[in-house]
Amino acid sequence: MSKAIILMNLGTPAEPTPAAVRSFLREFLSDQRVVEIPRPIWLTILNCLVLPFRPKRIAPAYLEIWNGSADEAAVEGSPLLYYTQKQSELLQQHFQAKGCDIAVEYAMTYGEPRLDSVIEKLRSKGFESYVVFPLYPQYSATTTAAIYDQVAQIFGNSRDIPDISVIRDYYQNPLYIKALANSVREHWQKEGDAEKLLLSFHGIPKANVDKGDPYYRHCMETARLLAEELQLGEDKWQVSFQSRFGKAEWLQPYTDKTLIEWGRTGVASVDVICPAFSADCLETLEEISVENRANFIDAGGRDYRYIPALNLRGDHIEALAAIAEGKLGRTK
Ligand SMILES: C=CC1=C(C)c2cc3[nH]c(cc4nc(cc5[nH]c(cc1n2)c(C)c5CCC(=O)O)C(CCC(=O)O)=C4C)c(C)c3C=C
Numbered sequence: 001m002s003k004a005i006i007l008m009n010l011g012t013p014a015e016p017t018p019a020a021v022r023s024f025l026r027e028f029l030s031d032q033r034v035v036e037i038p039r040p041i042w043l044t045i046l047n048c049l050v051l052p053f054r055p056k057r058i059a060p061a062y063l064e065i066w067n068g069s070a071d072e073a074a075v076e077g078s079p080l081l082y083y084t085q086k087q088s089e090l091l092q093q094h095f096q097a098k099g100c101d102i103a104v105e106y107a108m109t110y111g112e113p114r115l116d117s118v119i120e121k122l123r124s125k126g127f128e129s130y131v132v133f134p135l136y137p138q139y140s141a142t143t144t145a146a147i148y149d150q151v152a153q154i155f156g157n158s159r160d161i162p163d164i165s166v167i168r169d170y171y172q173n174p175l176y177i178k179a180l181a182n183s184v185r186e187h188w189q190k191e192g193d194a195e196k197l198l199l200s201f202h203g204i205p206k207a208n209v210d211k212g213d214p215y216y217r218h219c220m221e222t223a224r225l226l227a228e229e230l231q232l233g234e235d236k237w238q239v240s241f242q243s244r245f246g247k248a249e250w251l252q253p254y255t256d257k258t259l260i261e262w263g264r265t266g267v268a269s270v271d272v273i274c275p276a277f278s279a280d281c282l283e284t285l286e287e288i289s290v291e292n293r294a295n296f297i298d299a300g301g302r303d304y305r306y307i308p309a310l311n312l313r314g315d316h317i318e319a320l321a322a323i324a325e326g327k328l329g330r331t332k
């Protein structure tokens with residue numbers, strides 16, 4: 001039976017323009033998995049307060065990261081899309097080198113390429129067995145469950161549903177933790193280690209966790225395992241949550257407030273890693289590497305270093321391959 005793996009990430013605008021950002025945000029923020037506010041209230045806020053203003057504010061930030069910054073010269077277009085596409089090519093090469101007959105494709109939850117067209121293409125080529133692989137190590141209903149919803153929707157009217165499964169999470173996978181630890185160690189070998197290591201995860205509303213979303217627990221376990229692997233003392237590292245959206249309380253402590261507090265209270269140097277992001281994107285390259293650098297330095301900090309996402313690292317691709325193989329069963 002021909003098997004295929006479909007890597008999935010969030011999605012990104014087609015271009016760094018207000019119109020393209022608006023169309024991306026409209027689709028993304030209309031998903032009830034992402035924003036749980038009752039529909040009529042939220043759709044009014046979205047259409048009257050978010051979509052008329054946010055795209056104009058965010059498009060310049062996308063423009064800044066589009067095609068990569070000077071130190072990532074190879075990136076073309078959106079970094080998120082670029083890295084996801086390259087990850088799928090490298091994973092394909094990995095299986096080819098092992099002599100495994102497995103196809104690797106990629107899709108985005110919002111925007112292009114869409115999961116339904118990727119599955120349609122694979123079905124027309126005769127594939128009968130699929131593993132959908134959300135590139136979110138920590139499960140959250142706001143991200144991973146939205147992918148489960150799409151799979152259910154795609155086959156909602158089918159009589160003959162193919163063999164399809166979804167990788168739910170890999171927050172404690174030893175190869176993922178080792179790849180994170182290797183990237184920190186390599187960074188320290190090049191740059192020396194800072195006073196503090198901040199592990200900044202994408203946030204979600206606190207109410208979601210109170211209602212049972214396991215995301216917070218998954219983040220804390222990833223952090224504990226990484227600190228253990230690096231043999232870090234308790235005062236050397238901390239977890240924080242970034243990318244707050246809207247007025248409600250999100251998971252705390254917030255990344256921006258933590259860095260300002262550290263800058264003010266005499267922490268001179270920090271290393272920042274974002275373990276929830278398998279690929280660099282707006283939230284890491286702009287919010288962490290640019291905005292929060294300024295927050296820390298303006299508050300009195302001296303050295304601020306962002307440790308890139310696992311992106312195309314060989315140990316990351318090996319980890320993804322092993323996780324996918326675990327779900328596929330025998331690969332030959
Ligand atoms: C509105 C609420 C949001 C929730 C909940 C949320 C959860 C969440 N997001 C990611 C990963 C990514 N988010 C990205 C961008 C992004 N996220 C939100 C909002 C929520 N995210 C917005 C509005 C945006 C767009 C940018 C902006 O307007 O600020 C991205 C980057 C996309 C890119 O094009 O580079 C990623 C990746 C996770 C992992 C997560 C929950 C765990």
Ligand SMILES: [Fe+2]
Pocket residue numbers: 202243
């Ligand atoms: Fe997000």
Ligand SMILES: [Fe+2]
Pocket residue numbers: 243282283287
């Ligand atoms: Fe952001």
